[in-house]
Amino acid sequence: MIDLERKAKVFKALAHPTRLQIVLLLAAAEEKCVCEIIPLVGASQPMVSRHLAVLREAGIVASRKKGLEVHYRLTLPCVAKLLDCLDHACTRDSCCAREEL
Amino acid sequence: MIDLERKAKVFKALAHPTRLQIVLLLAAAEEKCVCEIIPLVGASQPMVSRHLAVLREAGIVASRKKGLEVHYRLTLPCVAKLLDCLDHACTRDSCCAREEL
DNA sequence: ACAGTATATAACCTCATGGTAATATAGTTG
DNA sequence: CAACTATATTACCATGAGGTTATATACTGT
Numbered sequence: 001m002i003d004l005e006r007k008a009k010v011f012k013a014l015a016h017p018t019r020l021q022i023v024l025l026l027a028a029a030e031e032k033c034v035c036e037i038i039p040l041v042g043a044s045q046p047m048v049s050r051h052l053a054v055l056r057e058a059g060i061v062a063s064r065k066k067g068l069e070v071h072y073r074l075t076l077p078c079v080a081k082l083l084d085c086l087d088h089a090c091t092r093d094s095c096c097a098r099e100e101l
Numbered sequence: 102m103i104d105l106e107r108k109a110k111v112f113k114a115l116a117h118p119t120r121l122q123i124v125l126l127l128a129a130a131e132e133k134c135v136c137e138i139i140p141l142v143g144a145s146q147p148m149v150s151r152h153l154a155v156l157r158e159a160g161i162v163a164s165r166k167k168g169l170e171v172h173y174r175l176t177l178p179c180v181a182k183l184l185d186c187l188d189h190a191c192t193r194d195s196c197c198a199r200e201e202l
Numbered sequence: 203a204c205a206g207t208a209t210a211t212a213a214c215c216t217c218a219t220g221g222t223a224a225t226a227t228a229g230t231t232g
Numbered sequence: 233c234a235a236c237t238a239t240a241t242t243a244c245c246a247t248g249a250g251g252t253t254a255t256a257t258a259c260t261g262t
Contacts, residue, residue: 004118007187012116016220017105020112034239047221049240054219068229068238082183086108117250135209148251150210155249169208169259 013058014079018043019051026061026073027080033069114159115180119144120152127162127174128181134170 014020021041025032038048052072055061062075074080115121122142126133139149153173156162163176175181 004121007184008116008118008121010187011112011121015109015113015116017109020105020109035237044222045239046223046241050220053240065229065239068236070239078186078189082186083108085179085183085186086111088179136207145252146209147211147253151250154210166209166259171209 010058010060010076010079013054013060014082016051016054018047019055020083022048022051022055022072023060023074023079024083027077027083031071031073033066033071035069037072111159111161111177111180114155114161115183117152117155119148120156121184123149123152123156123173124161124175124180125184128178128184132172132174134167134172136170138173 014023018041022037025037025040034045034048034052037052038045041048043051052061052063056063056072060074060076060079061072063070063072065071115124119142123138126138126141135146135149135153138153139146142149144152153162153164157164157173161175161177161180162173164171164173166172
């Protein structure tokens with residue numbers, strides 16, 4: 001069991017609609033460069049850059065340079081499942097079915 | 102799909118180690134009164150009360166009065182699974198197996 | 203009604219966060 | 233190397249969150 005501080009950090013990084021949107025985009029796309037993300041989420045360039053930094057520091061995404069562009073990808077693909085999980089939690093009330101533990 | 106704002110609120114409510122600990126306690130116990138939670142999480146009475154209010158406002162817990170005591174329970178039991186999910190995400194990297202969607 | 207217990211709320215401080223506009227950095231192209 | 237593009241960082245402001253202590257509320261038992 002990873003410690004509560006660490007988990008809290010992951011949740012904190014996810015605690016913003018724009019960052020959730022970015023996670024969804026990356027979950028659907030393998031990899032996206034910042035210049036694609038900016039118009040899709042409709043936030044300013046500096047804000048997108050900072051949101052990405054928050055996600056990166058939480059270990060949720062990683063980046064690689066490709067020429068001028070920086071491409072981001074999910075490194076914790078499970079978070080996309082968490083979102084899906086939550087959808088189901090809020091409509092019916094069981095989700096993420098895992099029998100053991 | 103519930104909207105991003107709503108999901109962000111749930112994540113925000115979970116973005117604190119003490120609140121995560123409370124969620125774990127409630128996940129294991131059906132229902133606990135505040136006076137039991139306080140010594141278990143080792144925070145002050147007002148802080149526990151406020152953390153519980155945050156969780157309540159996010160729809161994660163609910164309360165009922167029983168005499169002098171106030172008893173809290175999980176209303177979004179899925180969140181306990183999210184925590185478990187995250188444990189597995191951080192060690193191996195797949196979790197929350199759901200084939201459809 | 204009074205004293206006591208359990209919980210919630212308020213007042214206050216400090217620090218973190220989200221936001222904007224301006225600037226720096228790094229790579230590309232002529 | 234100068235001009236350009238993509239991204240990151242900084243400075244700054246306003247707001248919100250976490251924390252403490254003090255106080256209010258609500259119920260209980262006498």
